[in-house]
Structure formats: structure tokens, C-alpha cells
Amino acid sequence: MTTNEKLKIIIIQELNLEEITPEEIDDEAPLFGEGLGLDSLDAVELVVQIQKHFGVEIKDMEEGRLAFRSINTLGGFIEERRAA
Amino acid sequence: MQPNERQGPERPRTWTSRSIGSRFQHEIFYRLIRIGGRRLAYFMLHPVVSYYVLCRPSVRRKTHYYLRRRFPDGKSSARWVDSYRMLLKLGQVLADRASVGILGPREMRVELSGREKLLQLLGERRGLILLLSHAGSWQVALSALGFLNLPVNLLLDREPGDIDRQYFEHAGRSCPYRVIDPQGYLGGTLEMLQVLKKGEVLCLMGDRVFGSNRSYVKIDFLGAQAPFPISAFKLASAASVPVAVLFSYKTGIDRYELKIARIIRVPENLGRSGDAFRPYVSQFAAELEAFVQEHPYQFFNFYNMWQAHPASA
Numbered sequence: 001m002t003t004n005e006k007l008k009i010i011i012i013q014e015l016n017l018e019e020i021t022p023e024e025i026d027d028e029a030p031l032f033g034e035g036l037g038l039d040s041l042d043a044v045e046l047v048v049q050i051q052k053h054f055g056v057e058i059k060d061m062e063e064g065r066l067a068f069r070s071i072n073t074l075g076g077f078i079e080e081r082r083a084a
Numbered sequence: 085m086q087p088n089e090r091q092g093p094e095r096p097r098t099w100t101s102r103s104i105g106s107r108f109q110h111e112i113f114y115r116l117i118r119i120g121g122r123r124l125a126y127f128m129l130h131p132v133v134s135y136y137v138l139c140r141p142s143v144r145r146k147t148h149y150y151l152r153r154r155f156p157d158g159k160s161s162a163r164w165v166d167s168y169r170m171l172l173k174l175g176q177v178l179a180d181r182a183s184v185g186i187l188g189p190r191e192m193r194v195e196l197s198g199r200e201k202l203l204q205l206l207g208e209r210r211g212l213i214l215l216l217s218h219a220g221s222w223q224v225a226l227s228a229l230g231f232l233n234l235p236v237n238l239l240l241d242r243e244p245g246d247i248d249r250q251y252f253e254h255a256g257r258s259c260p261y262r263v264i265d266p267q268g269y270l271g272g273t274l275e276m277l278q279v280l281k282k283g284e285v286l287c288l289m290g291d292r293v294f295g296s297n298r299s300y301v302k303i304d305f306l307g308a309q310a311p312f313p314i315s316a317f318k319l320a321s322a323a324s325v326p327v328a329v330l331f332s333y334k335t336g337i338d339r340y341e342l343k344i345a346r347i348i349r350v351p352e353n354l355g356r357s358g359d360a361f362r363p364y365v366s367q368f369a370a371e372l373e374a375f376v377q378e379h380p381y382q383f384f385n386f387y388n389m390w391q392a393h394p395a396s397a
Contacts, residue, residue, distance in 0.1 A: 016356050032270065040271035041299060041315065044322045045356055047277060059281070064274040 004075040006053070014049045015042055027071045035070070043068065050074075056081045114182055122183040122191065122338075129175040137168045146386035147171065153306035153390065154380050166381075173381040177221045177334060184227060191338065194228040198344030202328065205347065206232060211280035211325040215316050215348075215368060217291040218384045219375055220333030224340045226261055226287065228332075236261040237279045238287040239272055241294065261287070266294055273315070280323035288316045290329070290368050291385060301358045303369040306376070310389045312369055314361040320350040327364070329371045333382050345371045 008022035011031075015038065029035035032043065046068070047058050056078050058064050067077035109132070116125045136143045147167040151158065155166060183191045196202075205212050214229075216222040229236055240263045262279075264272040264286075271294075279286055293300045293311045300311040320327045327348040335341045348367050354360040376383045 014356070039298060040273040041318050042356065043270045044273050044277055044318055047274070048322045048353075058274070060278050061269060061274045065269055068270075 002075070003054075003079050004071050007071055007075055007078070010049055010053055011036070011038075011046070015045060025071060027075075029070060031068055031070060031074070050078065054078050054082065113179060114186065117179065117183050117186050121187065122179055125179040125183075126176060126337075129172055129179065133168055133171045133175055136171055137164060143171070143386075149388040149390070150306075150376075150383060150385060153308065154376055154383075156307065169381045170383075173334070174384050177224075177382070177384075180334070180340075181221060181223050184224070189227065192224065192340060193338055194224060194332075194340045194342060195335075196228060196342040198342075199231075201344050201347065202232075205326050205328060206234065206285075208326070209283050211283045211323055212285050213280070213316050213320050213325055213327045214285060214287045215290040215327050215329045216287055217289060217331070217372055217375075219291075219331055219372065220379065220382045221340065222287075222289070222332055225330055225332035225342050228340075228342055229285070230260070232285060235279070235282075235284045236287065237264055237276070237284055238262070239264045239266055239276065239289070241266045271315075273319070276319055277323055280319060280325050286319070288319075289313075290316055291372060291389075298358060301362045301365050303362070303366050305369050305373055305389070308390045310369075312365045314358050314365055316368075317348070317350050317361040317364045318354075320348070320364075321352055321354050321361075324352055327368075329368055331371075331375050333375075333379050345375070 004027055005022060008025045011017060011025070012020060012022060017036075020036075025036065031046075032038045032040075038046070043064070047064070051057050058067060058077075063077070067074050113125050113128070116128055144164075144167050147170050148163060151163055151166045151170065155162070158166065180192060202212075214225075216225060226236065226238065238261045264275045264279075266272050268275065276286055276288075290313065293313050299315055300313050302309040303312050304310075305312070316327055319325075327350065329345040329348065330342060331345055332340055332342045346367060348364050350361070350364050
């Protein structure tokens, strides 16, 4: 399973997005607002879940701003940190 | 910032942070404080507050949302008096705040009840959320936290056109705490999480809802359901930090008391649902209710907290 696929499952399960399947999540769509429709409280939960499942910590806002654009950017961020 | 980088579906804001007074009126009071100190300002508050109560029904109405709940059996004649007392107390608190800035911190004696408890929490070295409210004077509370020797951060929303000055602005000093803007990226949540993870102090208001439709739960407050924000408790859960409910209230002409009313510990991994946070938000609401029972004229939310909202958490 790729990081992006695992991420989608985590987002659906941990953020209780029951009405959506992993296949329906566009890798390039924005995670917050108009895209996947997540909000600021989801961002807090996502930070926690990424640390729990991948052991990767999003330490500051700038990292978060870059990583949280889409599934692709978040997956890339996680892989980069795990490889370091 | 792109619009879609903001929070999710926004709920129309039902409150404003703007002062009801004009810039000119504020300046008059600042001058009165410089000339004759806080007591002269207090004296002049009586005609000003009388004007607002007698001649500005819109202002009087804003006090009634709360007063009707706090004094449900009150007669309408008594409500005029209650409005007067509430607005007078607000004026005094604002004059106190300006006095501290203009004349110096010695103008006010602040006693902290629960100092050891607070230091003990900070001794855990994992950050702390101070949950404040629009009761008494939260600015006085912040001005008295210098002994913490830790960076203090405050989520502060300042609307365009807000002419109200913070106490340090009167003295031309730099802001003694770091301000996090709730209009920033993702409502400032990542910044807040970051400061908590660094072991710093984060001050939040627990009595006004801001942000998305999922950001609150409705809790019984003064006999009816009112929305209270869950963000402080969500952050506490995510960062594994305690929440200290802090009230600051006026106890005399030149005295304030800071009181740590309750320590709330929120478990980790509570998930996304607002309902999971309801027991912790309820603890805060219960403390706030106890506070307004004891200090009925020191609660300064001049909007309908109990208003029905289009969505519920």
C-alpha cells in the first residue's frame, strides 16, 4: 500500500468521513475548505494521526501549510521525513 | 491566504469585539485618567452610562440577552437598574485597564488564588491552556502572569475598526504576549498546537464561538442551551496538556482577584466528534455559571449567546 493510499484510509477512518471512499479522494484536491471539506479542528486531529501512524511530527505552521495542501503534498512530506 | 485554506463551513458570527463607544469618547476618558486618575474617570462614567441606558435602547437591549437569563424573575424596572450596573462595571473595568497602561501597574493590586496550582501545572513541562472568558478583565489576568517566566500566547481576534486599546498600548510598550490570529491559516490551530508542544502557555476564550459549524457543542448555561467552543479541549487532547479555567474579577476599587477555578484534563484520542468533548466543555460552562451567579455584573457578553444556530455539533 502506498503512503497516499494509507493516508486516505486514515483520513476516512480517523476523521469519520463515512460518506466517501479512498478512490473518490483526488490526490491533488485541497484537503481543507472546498476540496475534501476538512476544517481547522480536523487539522489538529490530522497532526495527531500522522504522528501516531507514521511517526512523523509536523512541528510548525510553515511545515503544515506546505504539507496540508493535498494528499500528494502530505504523502510526499511523510515519505521525505521518514527517509531522512 | 487562499479562501480554501480557511476553516470549513463558516457559521455567521453573532458577536463583535468592537467597542460601543467612539474613538472621541475613549480619548476623553484616557485624558480624564491622566488628569485626575481612575476615580475621576469612574465619576464621569455615571452620566455616560446613564445616557447609554436611557437613550440608547440598542445598547440596553444587548445587556438584556444575558440579564434575562441571569435574573429570570426580574421585573422590567429592575432590568434598567441591572443594565446600568452591568455597563457601569464594564466602564470601570475598561478604565482600570487604561489606568494600568497610562499610570502604571501599581494602580492595581492583583491577587492570584491558586498560584501554587498553576506553578505545579507548569512544572509538568508540557504546556498549558489558560481558558479565559469575557468575565471580569482577562487583560488584567494577562498583565499579572509575568511570574510564569514562560512565553504566553493569546488567540486574539481584532476586528477592523476596533478602537479599544490593550493596556500595554497606552504605555507604548510592545505586546507582552504573542498574539495568534484566528483569521490566519486554519484558524491559527497549527500555531496553537505548536506553542503547546513547545511547553508554552496558550490563552483562549472559552465563551465565544468562532469558526466552523463543527467547532462548538450546545451546553446548558443559565437555564438554556448555548453554544460553547470545543477548540481548547481539542487542542488539550491533541497536545496532552491540562486546561486551567481562569477568572479575573474586580473585588475593590483598585483590586482584582485571579482565580484558578478548575483544572480540566482531557484524554487523548477523543476523535472528531464534538460530543466527545461535551463533558469537558460542560465543566467549563458550569464554572462560568458559578462565576456569574457570584459576580452577576462582571459578565460582558453583549450578544444573544443562546440564539438558535443553523447547525449543531
